[in-house]
Amino acid sequence: METLTLPAQTGLSRAKKTAVIYASVMLSIHLGILLVISTGVSPVAFLVGFIFYLVRGFGISIGYHRYFAHKSFKTGRFFQFILALMGSLSNQGGVLWWSSTHRGHHKYSDTKDDLHSPIAHNFWHAHLGWMWSKEAYGKSKNPCHDLGKFPELKALNKHYVFVILFQVAGFFGLGVLLNTLYPELGTSGLQILVWGFFISTVFMWHCTFMVNSVCHIWGYQRYKNSGDFSRNNPFVSLVTFGEGWHNNHHKYSWAARNGFKWWEFDPSYYLLKTLALFGIVSDLKVPTQEQLQTTH
Numbered sequence: 001m002e003t004l005t006l007p008a009q010t011g012l013s014r015a016k017k018t019a020v021i022y023a024s025v026m027l028s029i030h031l032g033i034l035l036v037i038s039t040g041v042s043p044v045a046f047l048v049g050f051i052f053y054l055v056r057g058f059g060i061s062i063g064y065h066r067y068f069a070h071k072s073f074k075t076g077r078f079f080q081f082i083l084a085l086m087g088s089l090s091n092q093g094g095v096l097w098w099s100s101t102h103r104g105h106h107k108y109s110d111t112k113d114d115l116h117s118p119i120a121h122n123f124w125h126a127h128l129g130w131m132w133s134k135e136a137y138g139k140s141k142n143p144c145h146d147l148g149k150f151p152e153l154k155a156l157n158k159h160y161v162f163v164i165l166f167q168v169a170g171f172f173g174l175g176v177l178l179n180t181l182y183p184e185l186g187t188s189g190l191q192i193l194v195w196g197f198f199i200s201t202v203f204m205w206h207c208t209f210m211v212n213s214v215c216h217i218w219g220y221q222r223y224k225n226s227g228d229f230s231r232n233n234p235f236v237s238l239v240t241f242g243e244g245w246h247n248n249h250h251k252y253s254w255a256a257r258n259g260f261k262w263w264e265f266d267p268s269y270y271l272l273k274t275l276a277l278f279g280i281v282s283d284l285k286v287p288t289q290e291q292l293q294t295t296h
């Protein structure tokens with residue numbers, strides 16, 4: 001009997017430990033923002049933070065979400081790795097873990113098996129709390145075998161913590177270098193670390209997390225039969241580069257395009273169209289005109 005129950009218990013405690021580690025790291029990164037009180041800001045530090053907000057935002061939107069989780073377009077193996085790296089820089093977990101939990105969100109939308117539904121759970125749990133719960137780290141119900149066959153993606157997923165450590169060292173080093181070469185910029189290692197890592201990461205986190213929380217509560221529902229409570233929210237779309245058109249997305253989750261009307265601003269789709277012009281990505285899946293015009 002013991003041999004039957006022990007592995008399950010071990011797995012459970014490992015998931016619990018992982019949840020505690022994730023919660024501690026996320027809390028520490030939030031608290032890291034407070035360092036801004038002593039470092040202040042400079043134009044170059046703000047610029048670095050903004051550039052990495054773009055890298056992280058598009059890494060999540062066109063990389064982790066539209067490519068890895070939904071396969072809404074094709075690309076070569078090199079750019080696939082770049083997308084995985086950009087997504088990893090957002091500090092939202094490894095590429096396989098993120099894709100697998102997101103596929104679960106679509107499979108079990110707004111039911112108790114949906115890890116981050118504000119309807120089945122509550123707003124806080126959908127926004128952030130789910131990542132601090134052991135359920136997020138147990139054996140996946142939706143393993144991404146299609147992604148796991150690439151050793152470089154598996155390695156990046158497994159050693160994802162080094163991406164975080166590399167960023168901490170990299171931003172600090174960049175600040176020290178800038179201060180040495182161009183002291184007139186008025187920056188420092190700690191200041192670039194605060195803006196490029198702590199502030200930029202936490203800001204992007206909450207933009208992404210709003211897709212899970214806000215976009216299942218507030219906004220308009222073009223497709224009331226999408227089978228869930230997803231909403232289109234213009235504000236969330238603005239800060240997530242088009243990810244807030246979430247009701248459109250739940251209706252056609254395979255689509256590379258989330259904004260269906262001309263006024264539904266979807267910079268991630270515009271970027272994909274531009275990349276397609278250069279042959280970097282191809283076969284963008286988009287809804288037909290008829291699908292775009294129906295509301296059921």
Ligand SMILES: [Zn+2]
Pocket residue numbers: 105211212216230246250
């Ligand atoms: Zn959703």
Ligand SMILES: [Zn+2]
Pocket residue numbers: 065069070102106249253
């Ligand atoms: Zn999705």
